[in-house]
Every structure is written in C-alpha cells, then in structure tokens.
Amino acid sequence: MIAAGAKSMLGLSIASPRGVSDSNSRSIGVLRACVSMDGSQTISHNKNGSVPELKAVNGHIGQKQGPLSTVGNSTNIKWHECPVEKVDRQRLLDQKGCVIWVTGLSGSGKSTLACALNQKLYQKGKLCYILDGDNVRHGLNRDLSFKAEDRAENIRRVGEVAKLFADAGIICIASLISPYRRDRDACRALLPEGDFVEVFMDVSLEVCEARDPKGLYKLARAGKIKGFTGIDDPYEPPLNCEISLGQEGTGTSPIEMAETVVAYLEHKGYLKA
Numbered sequence: 430m431i432a433a434g435a436k437s438m439l440g441l442s443i444a445s446p447r448g449v450s451d452s453n454s455r456s457i458g459v460l461r462a463c464v465s466m467d468g469s470q471t472i473s474h475n476k477n478g479s480v481p482e483l484k485a486v487n488g489h490i491g492q493k494q495g496p497l498s499t500v501g502n503s504t505n506i507k508w509h510e511c512p513v514e515k516v517d518r519q520r521l522l523d524q525k526g527c528v529i530w531v532t533g534l535s536g537s538g539k540s541t542l543a544c545a546l547n548q549k550l551y552q553k554g555k556l557c558y559i560l561d562g563d564n565v566r567h568g569l570n571r572d573l574s575f576k577a578e579d580r581a582e583n584i585r586r587v588g589e590v591a592k593l594f595a596d597a598g599i600i601c602i603a604s605l606i607s608p609y610r611r612d613r614d615a616c617r618a619l620l621p622e623g624d625f626v627e628v629f630m631d632v633s634l635e636v637c638e639a640r641d642p643k644g645l646y647k648l649a650r651a652g653k654i655k656g657f658t659g660i661d662d663p664y665e666p667p668l669n670c671e672i673s674l675g676q677e678g679t680g681t682s683p684i685e686m687a688e689t690v691v692a693y694l695e696h697k698g699y700l701k702a
C-alpha cells in the first residue's frame with residue numbers, strides 16, 4: 430500500500446480496491462504497488478509490461494539529493510531526482526529520446542525536412558517535436574538578434590530545450606541555421622554519446638539563393654539585411670556530422686531525405702525502447 434504522504438506527493442488519490450485487504454502488495458488501477466517493511470517502494474510492471482515501475486529514491490519518492498551547487502549565476506541550487514526516469518518514459522513511448530539537429534543555410538530545406546521527418550515518424554507511431562529557429566524566435570528567443578553572440582545564445586537555449594525533450598523520451602528535431610561549429614558542438618556535448626544526430630543540409634548558396642522563398646537573399650544582396658548568413662555572415666559546415674543530405678547522386682526530395690534519417694534512426698535503435 431502506498432503511504433498517504435507518498436500518495437499526496439505523487440498526486441495520487443486512488444480509492445482502495447473493494448475487497449482487498451491490507452497487504453504488502455495491492456493493485457491500484459493498472460499499477461501494482463509493492464512496499465517492503467522498511468517503507469521503500471517499487472511498483473512493478475503490468476503483465477503486458479506497459480506500465481513503468483515506480484521506484485523510491487532512498488526510500489522516499491521525490492527526495493532531493495546531492496550537495497548544493499553553483500551553476501553559472503545560480504547559487505545554492507540542488508538537483509532534484511524523480512523516481513520516474515528517462516528509461517521509463519522511453520518504455521512508455523517505445524522509442525529512445527534523441528536530438529536530430531538540422532543545420533544549413535537559409536533556404537537549404539531544413540524546415541521542409543523537419544516536417545517530412547516528423548510526418549514519417551508520426552506514421553510509424555513515434556513521437557517527435559520540432560524546434561524550428563524561425564518559430565522559436567517568435568517566443569522563447571524573441572529577445573535575440575542575428576549578431577554572433579545572440580546566435581550563440583539562440584543555439585544554446587535551443588540545445589538545452591532539445592535536451593529536455595530528449596530526456597522526455599521524445600525525438601526532438603531542431604532545425605536552425607546554427608552557423609557556428611562551436612555552438613553546435615556545445616549542444617552535442619549536452620547529450621549522451623549517440624543521442625545527438627547532426628544532419629547537414631549540404632545545399633549550395635547558389636541553390637538556396639535561387640530558391641529564396643522569403644526574398645531574404647534579395648534583400649541581403651541589396652544591403653537591406655546586414656549580416657545575412659552566406660552573404661555577409663559566415664556559415665561553418667560540419668566536419669563530422671552523422672548525416673549529410675542534398676548532394677547529387679543521393680535522394681534529394683524531402684521524402685527521400687526523411688527516409689534516409691528514419692533509416693539511420695532505425696539502424697541505431699532509436700525507434701524502439
């Protein structure tokens with residue numbers, strides 16, 4: 430039986446099943462809770478294995494652990510562990526959380542690939558979320574410009590948010606120009622080995638400029654936008670990305686590109702828990 434205190438910490442308010450006497454093991458809806466004599470608690474899987482285990486941390490659910498830390502300007506902070514972990518969420522979703530980081534010039538097809546990939550994975554029953562540079566700049570990053578340090582902060586924030594999505598068990602597709610190698614590498618370093626998949630839209634400036642769907646290259650060439658990537662601001666292509674798309678001889682339609690990424694994820698085991 431779950432102790433009243435633990436129940437309230439969990440936000441559980443589940444009536445005891447009728448006809449079940451107190452014991453060390455009790456069914457609660459679909460969950461099976463087991464509490465040992467010392468009060469430490471586990472909840473085991475259903476027979477079909479679909480329900481993640483509830484585990485106690487040092488015998489207490491939601492206990493704060495570890496020493497006080499200073500991180501950046503945040504002093505006296507403490508990491509708060511939760512017994513439901515990434516592995517449990519992944520089991521629930523039958524996939525592995527990761528970050529697909531799509532980089533390339535404006536007009537190279539980042540957003541189009543992100544959407545096609547999202548659709549393909551959705552059709553396979555996989556949960557994705559897109560963090561698109563343009564979109565994130567409408568809210569979270571609306572305070573940032575396109576000067577180098579603001580682009581760096583843009584990438585840092587999106588990298589941190591993407592890490593949270595991956596921790597949630599979600600396949601997070603981050604689609605940003607992210608022109609600086611150092612900023613992309615810093616995002617990679619936030620994640621466990623393998624969980625950051627860098628996808629380079631290897632499409633030439635000439636092709637991007639010819640597409641110019643928003644008319645931005647035209648404005649940049651006319652000097653009406655300053656510091657436009659590829660025109661008067663740098664773009665550093667990846668040196669060791671996991672996937673490079675867009676070269677001649679490879680499938681270059683958005684669907685073919687999305688299929689290449691899906692095949693990679695399948696091969697690396699990200700599409701099952």
Ligand SMILES: Nc1ncnc2c1ncn2[C@@H]1O[C@H](COP(=O)(O)OS(=O)(=O)O)[C@@H](OP(=O)(O)O)[C@H]1O
Pocket residue numbers: 534535536539540561562563566575579580581583584604605606607608643645654655656657658662
């Ligand atoms: N100066 C300059 N340089 C490049 N791009 C510019 C600029 N000003 C506005 N835009 C528009 O902003 C979109 C890119 O935003 P990002 O957040 O992806 O850029 S960055 O990663 O911070 O470099 C980019 O969208 P995409 O075309 O989808 O890449 C442009 O529409």
Ligand SMILES: Nc1ncnc2c1ncn2[C@@H]1O[C@H](COP(=O)(O)OP(=O)(O)O)[C@@H](O)[C@H]1O
Pocket residue numbers: 533534535536537538539540541542640642681682683686
């Ligand atoms: N694989 C592709 N082949 C041909 N055209 C494409 C492809 N992907 C995108 N496009 C077109 O290129 C333009 C820019 O695509 P978009 O996804 O908005 O690029 P980005 O997000 O990198 O700025 C759009 O008009 C889009 O229809």
